[in-house]
Amino acid sequence: MIDLSNVSKTFNLHNQGGAVIEVLSNVSLSVAAGECVALTGASGAGKSTLMRMIYGNYLTHSGEIRIGGVDLVQAEPRDVITLRREVLGYVSQFLRVVPRVPTLEVVAEPLRALGASVETAEARARALLSQLNISEPLWHLSPTTFSGGEQQRVNIARRFAHAYPAMLLDEPTASLDAANRDVVLTLIEEAKARGAAIIGIFHDEAARRRVCDREIDVSRFATGMAA
């Protein structure tokens, strides 16, 4: 479902003395439907960078990133937008929302974008918010003033509203208590069971052991060290 071949990443910082940061070279990997793969490696190894490239958030100059038949490296912006709406869900580390929009609408929005009615989308949003223990009075407030852990759960609820065939999760369980961590891991297990291909970054070893089928150490793609 997710196939990368010979993907590399270098940042050229034109305004910082033309610094060139070579982060990844020749990454090739595949994740099948129903599989969850963990990206591991030291801080700064390039885990989030790789995930952002797979989402099309960071530009990739060479190689191929295929997701359900679309090559993100060659795709036009509108193809990437369609892919993100229908196929590829990404739980970023931080929630970013339009100020003033109530939590319920924030969570319902991906389904609304797919054409679901307000009722259908909000029913699903309510179910997820309850499951993730966001108390009902908060649903009608904007999440911008929520605690870190609450914001993260809203972020997760939003991305699990639609059954994306491919998902990218950047530290989805960080800063969650044991009970909520368990809910999130259960959601991941359910997504796998329905056939989603998942790539995750989990600093929590136990979480990784529970949901991931294998690990890929991103340090092995560090430049200069590639085989």
Next chain:
Amino acid sequence: MTPLLSVQGITKRYGAHIGCADVSFDLYPGEVMGIVGESGSGKSTLLNCMAGHLTPDAGEVVFDTRAEGPRDTVRMSEPERRMLSRTDWAFVHQHARDGLRMGVSAGGNVGERLMAVGARRYGDIRDKASDWLERVEIDAARIDDRPTTFSGGMQQRLQIARNLVTGPRLVFMDEPTGGLDVSVQARLLDLLRGLVRDMGLSAIIVTHDLAVVRLLADRLMVMKSGHVVEAGLTDQVLDDPQHAYSQLLVSSVLQV
């Protein structure tokens, strides 16, 4: 899919001075494109060339018309272009007073655009105007008040109602949230996003505010000295800018 708007090689000079040079892109139905860049980089010039307010020195602006399919609006007759700007196009000005008739009531401002496309029955026009006032969160009881009695944010929302009442397919916006305070901006952004989604609008939005484009635009174009220096998915251009100028633009704001 046919692009709704296909811009090819648009160039506009002011004497020897370049307004914008050789700009090309396609915009598809439902897409929102942002244009950012420093003051004087040619954003408004480009927008006005596309909307038919300025005649470019070179290039084409091909719009997919309902009746006849793709037509170059630069070369169509003035009455045809004026008809488009009343029906399929909308233009939201930075200063609401440039887009409103300040001596006419709020309802009149909205109704006028309906009448320009042939609406005649007073009752229908008034109902529709009052419906639109509510959609942009203006109390319908204010329908007979003049925009001069409205706050800046209300005037801007009224301008949006006036523009959208005829169900346009393409909206041009030049700094629509400029000059409004932050919480009013947020409300306007939320409103615009909802309208874009529910009406399936395409939009081109010029702004200097990167947070605004992040929330509203799917795609982004960065302009400098009349030229497009970088274009792509909005979050990609903001999070991984490639051109030296885009990097400078992104790094000079605190956090978007």
